[in-house]
Amino acid sequence: MVDEERFVEDITDQDDNFSQWYNQVVRKAELADYAPVRGCMIIRPYGYAIWENIQRLMDARFKETGVLNAYFPMLIPRSFIEKEAEHIEGFAPELAWVTRGGGAELEEPLAVRPSSETIISYSFARWIQSYRDLPILINQWNNVMRWEKRTILFLRTAEFLWQEGHTAHRSIEDAEERTRMMLEVYRAFAEEDAAMPVIMGRKSENEKFAGALRTYAIEALMRDGKALQAGTSHNLGTNFAKSFDIQYLDADGQRKYCATTSWGASTRLIGGIIMVHGDNAGLILPPRLAPYQVVIVPIWRKDAEKAVVLEMVERIEKMLKGKVRLKVDLSENTPGWKFNEWELRGVPVRMEIGPRDVQNNSVLLVRRDNRAKESVTIGALEARLPVLLEEVQQALIQRAKAFQEQNTHYTESYEEFKQIIAEKRGFVRVKWAEDTEAELAIKEDTKATLRVIPFDQPEGGVKGKCFYTGKPATCEAIFARAY
């Protein structure tokens, strides 16, 4: 799927073995390491810097909608976890438990949170008395633990970092509005900041969150044709309110249950960014999330050249301070080595400064995404760089969108569906009659799952028959192999 000039020989081609390519890029770009604890990862500074940028931009978007940050404990009493029947059923197999503390057996075991609906519901019940207290809009940035059987760096780890938003409302309709609002926040972040095009929609009954009334998600398509759920937003209805007794006195004097929501996005996003943009030379980071947006590679032959080159580097560094995130590579490696290194690590723009540039009072800018070069005079640099970074950002989303479109297939035949899933992968859009048994049978047969029922449906409703059961179709659905 990728064809380009090769400079780096020591990472596997995407087409040869995509998962090997992925693991090598994560390790060689110094994003993360395997931890000494099974299924856990060590996020290295370069990977964590991406996460900090994700946090910063996403957090600002949450706050624009009125959400406040808070923090709740990592340990959750067993009795809490067990209160919501579907919730415990969904999470029980992947819980980690603390059974001893201070050298003694605990009276009540404590679960390491897999998600915080229960403990936050407990607080909501205490904070909410009146309709005047609503809505409550809370978010927390934290870690959670789910004892996954099979783990992949960033995509599925036993412990992961995320944010989980939790809100309480007067009615299911209000909760629904918030659920969709936060899904839209995720879409905007994914497309505008991560340059990752996504499909927004509803999850099937089978795929929805444990304890939710409805689950919505954004789904992205990776360059190997597999889908990745990049963020979810749940309307929990009154399920948790009833289990945890979250009630309020309404204006009409009636005691009513709140409706609650929860929504989350995790370090999995980093895996998505790697797999949506990366190529055979390594990472390609969208400028808005890149730890370094520009890397300066100084070049010289003689000591005299070194002096003037470094002088110019220093001048430019001062000029750009606070305007772009800049890395100056003064290591003793050769320029060629640095070019490859920073391409592998996905820096959007490289700035080469050598004797020729000093002579011309200019620098050479090279884009990571297409390696296009341009010489820019020092006077024009400060204005040019932000524009160039935005051009790269736009090019990435356009390229990813084109890829998603080219790899979204439509079919009305199950035979063709099976063939597409087996040979081409990608999103497969079909007419669907919302049937859980059929969904499970398709999964059993093809490994493809129903990723999402897109918001974007044909005008005037869906006509015709379900591609699998032949029953009258109620919607169009997107299936894919997923991470």
Add this chain to the structure above:
RNA sequence: CGGGGUGUAGCGCAGUCGGCUAGCGCGCAGCGUUCGGGACGCUGAGGUCGGAGGUUCAAGUCCUCUCACCCCGACCA
């Protein structure tokens, strides 16, 4: 948790039928020459051979147990 595979220096690997001081490439350190697409020379540091137990005159090599990781399934942000 089932099926398959791999564990030897930071990374990638070789090590034959059990045999003597465990090797190679990259990386790392020092010095010198280099530097516009992964430069080179010389010198050097670095190993409880994943762990435990066993067989043997002798174990990286054979046996048992165990742990971790990777790939394929079932579970998932």
